[in-house]
Amino acid sequence: MFSPLAPRGGIAALCASLLLCLSSLFAPAAAADDEDFLKWVREFRKTAIAEGISPEIYDRAFEGITSPDQWVLDKASYQPEFKAPVWQYFDNRVTEGAVKRGRARKKELQPWLDRIERRFGVNPNILLAIWSVESSYGAILESDTVMRNVIRSLATLAYADPRRAKFGRQQLLAALEILQSGDIDKSHLTGSWAGAMGHTQFIPTSYQAYAVDIDGDGRRDIWNSVPDALATAASLLSKNGWRRGETWGYEVTIPERKLPAGELTLAEWRDKWGVKRVGGKSFPRPNDMAELKLPAGRNGPAFLMLKNFFVIKRYNNSDRYATAVGLLADRIGGGSGLVHDWERPFTPVDSGQVEEMQKILKSKGLYKGAIDGKAGSGTRGAIREFEKRIGVEVQGYPSEEVLDQLRRHR
Known part of the structure; x- marks a missing residue:
């Protein structure tokens, strides 16, 4: 920065001239990048209007958005150096802190949880576990570095990420429809880099399919209403086949011999293959179908997974995710945890x-x-x-x- 009292000739003038040249050299490139994005926004406006979005809603949604969000692109291109070991995945999700907070929130929200269970039949502990895993009971919603403007994030993916352009366009249209519905205003339409929104992290199309206004205020508000967010999660599970009054799976012990893949009844696993429930407990419904899962191989915990396990996977199609939700839910409900813990190359801490x-x-x-x-x-x-x-x-x-x-x- 030059002082207004600096001499205008000699080296100072030369430096000023060089700076002017450099700024003129680089400024058009930055402006061109922004203008390309703004051109895309103008073109996409036609698509959105053709899909039923009002011009006023579209213009209001993009007001002040003049460039892609580089943070979103950085997140989209991030590739982990390695897949987390099984024990690490569960240690970061099924924690004593998450259990304690889940039990406290359960007491606080018990009337709402009872109401949601009556309507959708989903175990409240499962909903609390999903809430914990998805947003740490809403804590991430307070982070400006994690939660971004959903319209800008999805427009960024649609415009600048070839791998996610189709996803970005689809979700952007859905987000605009959410704004148009009046469920949330632009200033509160925040989400992750990929557009996952609210306490229970729904992408816009899933929000449209499952969102619920259970608190009766006329808005399906998963950002500010915890009852709406938990009911929306319950709605997803219920519509995907959740079985009322049933659990997600059982921890079991397995024999040394080779075991079959696929589904068998619990009775067949027990009587024909020697797979037993831990602690000498019985299976309440021995004719239920179950699939054996060994997340860490034969040396780790073993589970017989029931229908509700696979319903949880409709939330996130990952065995680890569904198992973590189930284990955390059991702990929130008063369970003591795994009998056969994960093998770790160190002494674990809480x-x-x-x-x-x-x-x-x-x-x-x-x-x-x-x-x-x-x-x-x-x-x-x-x-x-x-x-x-x-x-x-x-x-x-x-x-x-x-x-x-x-x-x-x-």
Whole structure:
């Protein structure tokens, strides 16, 4: 920045001239990028109007949006270096903190949960577990770095991400329809980089298919009304075949011999193949069909999964996701957890201890993330840097051993 008192000749003038040339060189490229996007917005306006979106709604939705969101594109192009080990996936979701918060929210919301269960038949513990896994009981909705303008995010994908352009266009039209319905206004239409919205993280087309106004205020508001959000999750499960009064699966023990793939009745698994429910418990409905799942192989926990497990997968088509929801739901409901735990290459810690680790790592300048008790990539990276610093084997595990070292090296 030049002072108004600086001399106009010599080196100062030359520097000013160079800066002017550089700015003129680079400015058109940035403007062109924005203009290309704005041209796309103008063209897509015709598509939206043809699909029934009013010109006023469209113009209001895009007011102030003049460029794609680079953060969204960065998220869309991110490729994890490795798939998280099974134990890590569950340790970050089925935590003591999530159980404690789930039980507290259950007491607080019991009348609404009872009402939702009467209408949709879905176990309230399952809904609380989904809420926890999807948005940490709504905590992520308070994060400006996670929740973005849904219209801009989806327009970014439709305009600039060839792999997701079709998805982006479809979801953008649905988001515009949501605005037009009056369920939410533009300022509150926020979501993840891919447009997942509200407490229970529904993409716009799923919102349209399943959203419920159970609190009776005339709006299906999954952003601000927890009852609406939980009822919407229940609506999805119910419409996809949830079986009222039934569980999702059972932890079992398995024999050494090779076991068949596919579905058998619980009685067949027990009597013909020697698969037993843990703790000597019986199967309440032995004629139910079930499929054997071994998320960590033969050395980890084993489960016989029932119909409701596969219904949970309609929320997120992942065995790990559905299992985590089921396990967390059982804990919220008073269950004691797994009999045969995941095998880990270290002594595990609970979420409170992870929070302690994060605080110490942050005090050392090694960790910049949230103090949330979840050992994600940021926490593990900070642990690796700490291990390098003190000269021990670098593993990055959130373990009792590392916590002891952190306490000694405060």
